[in-house]
Amino acid sequence: IGEIRRYLRDNNPIRVSRSLRDVAYKALQVRDNLVGRFSREPTVNEIAEELKIPREEVVFALDAIQDPVSLFDPIYQ
Amino acid sequence: MKHNYFTLTIPALKENVGLVRVLVASFAAQKDLTLPELDDIKVAVSEAVTNSIIHGYGNNPGEIIIKGYFADEGLYIEVIDFGKGIDREKIREKAVLDPEEEHPGLGFIFMQSLMDRVEIIPGERGTKVILFKRILADRTA
Amino acid sequence: MKHNYFTLTIPALKENVGLVRVLVASFAAQKDLTLPELDDIKVAVSEAVTNSIIHGYGNNPGEIIIKGYFADEGLYIEVIDFGKGIDREKIREKAVLDPEEEHPGLGFIFMQSLMDRVEIIPGERGTKVILFKRILADRTA
Ligand SMILES: Nc1ncnc2c1ncn2[C@@H]1O[C@H](COP(=O)(O)OP(=O)(O)O)[C@@H](O)[C@H]1O
Ligand SMILES: Nc1ncnc2c1ncn2[C@@H]1O[C@H](COP(=O)(O)OP(=O)(O)O)[C@@H](O)[C@H]1O
Ligand SMILES: [Mg+2]
Ligand SMILES: [Mg+2]
Numbered sequence: 174i175g176e177i178r179r180y181l182r183d184n185n186p187i188r189v190s191r192s193l194r195d196v197a198y199k200a201l202q203v204r205d206n207l208v209g210r211f212s213r214e215p216t217v218n219e220i221a222e223e224l225k226i227p228r229e230e231v232v233f234a235l236d237a238i239q240d241p242v243s244l245f246d247p248i249y250q
Numbered sequence: 251m252k253h254n255y256f257t258l259t260i261p262a263l264k265e266n267v268g269l270v271r272v273l274v275a276s277f278a279a280q281k282d283l284t285l286p287e288l289d290d291i292k293v294a295v296s297e298a299v300t301n302s303i304i305h306g307y308g309n310n311p312g313e314i315i316i317k318g319y320f321a322d323e324g325l326y327i328e329v330i331d332f333g334k335g336i337d338r339e340k341i342r343e344k345a346v347l348d349p350e351e352e353h354p355g356l357g358f359i360f361m362q363s364l365m366d367r368v369e370i371i372p373g374e375r376g377t378k379v380i381l382f383k384r385i386l387a388d389r390t391a
Numbered sequence: 392m393k394h395n396y397f398t399l400t401i402p403a404l405k406e407n408v409g410l411v412r413v414l415v416a417s418f419a420a421q422k423d424l425t426l427p428e429l430d431d432i433k434v435a436v437s438e439a440v441t442n443s444i445i446h447g448y449g450n451n452p453g454e455i456i457i458k459g460y461f462a463d464e465g466l467y468i469e470v471i472d473f474g475k476g477i478d479r480e481k482i483r484e485k486a487v488l489d490p491e492e493e494h495p496g497l498g499f500i501f502m503q504s505l506m507d508r509v510e511i512i513p514g515e516r517g518t519k520v521i522l523f524k525r526i527l528a529d530r531t532a
Contacts, residue, residue, distance in 0.1 A: 192426060193426065204285060214284040214285070214286060215284065216282040216283055216284055217279040217282075217283055217284070217285065217288060218279070218282060220285075227409045227412075228276075228279045228280075228409070229276040229279065229409035229410060229412060229413045230409075230413070231279075232272065232275045232276045232279050232288070232413065233272055233276070233413045233416065233417070235285070236268070236271060236272050236275065236292070253402070254401075254402060254404060254406070254407070255401070255402065256399060256400065256401045256407075256410070257399070257400040257401075258397060258398070258399050258400075258414075259397065259398040259399075260395075260396070260397045260398075261394070261395060261396065263395060265395070265421055266395070266397075268417060269397065269414065269417045269418055269421075272413050272414065272417045273399075273410065273413070273414045273417075276409065276410050276413050276414075277410060280406055280410075
């Protein structure tokens with residue numbers, strides 16, 4: 174698992190910095206709040222509006238904390 | 251919104267899969283999409299691009315073109331390479347798309363389950379994969 | 392990392408400025424950049440793309456090409472449009488780049504202060520703006 178974690182981290186398109194991570198986790202938090210409020214999955218635009226940042230930045234931040242590799246790629250090549 | 255599209259050309263490098271994912275997700279987000287929907291699209295596109303790098307070019311140098319556009323009430327993403335091409339026999343037998351097959355490629359199975367339509371088009375040289383995701387006109391209604 | 396680059400073609404629409412920003416940021420982030428450096432690059436590119444939309448095409452339809460590549464120990468971003476073109480006289484007089492000018496365009500002043508080099512190249516039709524940001528080889532050294 175440690176190996177895989179390191180692989181994922183090393184292959185992240187951006188070295189996930191603190192502030193980027195903060196944006197991502199705030200976005201996920203807002204998403205949870207909005208699910209409660211709307212009783213449905215909120216759209217990215219709704220999350221971005223709530224955070225008052227451009228939607229692309231939400232996308233960018235969330236991608237940075239995500240598993241970046243193909244799920245079915247052999248991890249060890 | 252006016253008619254929008256993009257065309258991206260990149261070398262077939264693993265580190266560009268993330269680049270494509272972010273571009274496609276940002277483009278898709280111009281429509282009203284949820285995070286799970288965006289994730290579906292991102293994973294499907296990653297699989298197609300990874301295939302071009304690994305299978306199309308066998309990890310050798312080459313170029314990949316990714317196109318995106320909105321049409322037919324949904325999002326189209328095309329992933330095009332000029333590599334060794336996908337076996338026509340394989341496609342005809344639907345081996346690559348059939349979950350019942352003995353050694354099915356999981357990538358295509360995944361693309362199919364995440365998107366509303368997947369088309370594999372062998373080119374004169376290389377492969378074009380067309381992914382389509384329907385987008386609900388108004389989810390708040 | 393092997394030699395990497397991208398070419399992106401998009402219609403000149405305001406909503407695509409964000410798209411370009413994240414693509415350029417994802418590309419630049421393949422090198423060891425800090426977030427403030429990434430922000431500098433994003434702002435500079437936004438200014439150039441916005442200029443192409445507003446000044447180049449006067450908010451009318453048109454295409455913009457954005458190219459990125461690593462060379463000369465840094466990152467190059469080119470923003471190309473085929474619009475009405477930038478006044479050659481203006482460039483020669485350096486009016487657009489001179490902060491001492493009476494009504495300087497703030498966009499170019501910005502680009503100049505955020506990047507290490509800015510070049511404005513009038514094309515036969517339209518404008519090419521080349522932005523260069525030096526990237527330290529190893530900042531931990
Ligand atoms: N771009 C491509 N060029 C050539 N062959 C391809 C391409 N994409 C897929 N293939 C072929 O189709 C098969 C199935 O692909 P996929 O479902 O993604 O499974 P996997 O990548 O795990 O083998 C691959 O094994 C390969 O033979
Ligand atoms: N892509 C372009 N095409 C045509 N003219 C341009 C372009 N970019 C800049 N210009 C001209 O250069 C001037 C200065 O640009 P800029 O410094 O960004 O200031 P601003 O956009 O605030 O006017 C603009 O007012 C415009 O006349
Ligand atoms: Mg695959
Ligand atoms: Mg300007």
